Amino acid sequence: MERYNLITKKNPREIVLLKGRPCAWGKCTFCDYISDNSTDDAEMANLNFQILSRVSGRAGALEVINSGSCFELPKSTLYRIRQVIKEKNIQQLFFESHWIYRNRLQEMREFMGIPIIFKIGVETFDNGFRENVLNKHASFRTPEEVAFYFDSPCIMVCIKGQTKEMIDNDIRILKKYFRMGTINVFTNNSTAIQQDAQLVKWFLKKYAYLNEDSSIEVLYQNTDFGVGD
Template identity: 25%
Template sequence: MRGNGCKWRRCRFCDYHTDFSLDEQANFQLNSKVLAQVTGEFGSLEVINSGSFCDLDDATPEEIAKYFNQVCLLQGLPGQSKEGMLRDIELGLKYFDRVCVNIMVENTKPIKPDYGVIEIFKREVYPLYKDNEQVDILLNNTDFGVGV
């Protein structure tokens, strides 16, 4: 999958941001061609793109939704805003049956969570979705009991 390019371009382990195009129609045509090759032979498929879900052209999420019923979003990153987090969740709800929101936790990589963004999430985003049966929110990455 190809999008219009990762906006952060800060991850020291990633160079996916070099594969992008600002031509949304060309991105959609390429993404449609790739998705047309999905046969279901292996029972599951992981889709990645050159950046994030929010970097895809407007038509590709609808195309992806034909094959998948859930999206996983990472929030709590430097540079995210309340409006951006809300937009990501709403796009997820528009195109998928379920949305899983993971709040970034510190790990061994140099990119660290933005605790200010996480506080905004907890105060202004979490209350809007905490009771929504279509949204799973992992404030800690062990909330589902994995890794406990």
């Protein structure tokens, strides 16, 4: 599994895929990514420190992801990230967090000591689909609630059961309320959730212009950031 890459096209940054404790929620119906975790602190520290040793600081920005939220990374890893930030003169950090940690974001900002772009896996702003189909366990009702805490939502498109109108609305919201975001075209995995091939064809045609939008990163495969398997 690749755990380090340098992203150069949009928002240039180094990105590392680390290992943390099991996702605190871990019940999203579409996700089989959460198996990349551990409860062995020594194992996690050994792996994470190796990956973090590859960070050069050449982009001035670093994104750290794991199969859950940044708050599930071991303390030793968080301290090492802070050390790398200082040693490599990192000026901006990207982290991801579940909605359940929304009241702890400022705590992490103060700990790291540099500006953090906090991502959140919204998946969709359609509350019924998000909760009843995807089982996301994110209780917000409006985009404004999300924007109060988070900087960059990740939405997921082209899932069977979604409609073109739902996707149009999600992208409209993304552009209206947030200065950046990520759109993931759902890729079939080991879960029962399935990709809608017709929606993919429609999306690729209608939203091709997003490839030139500097504020939106579109992932056509879940490894498009150059990490994962």
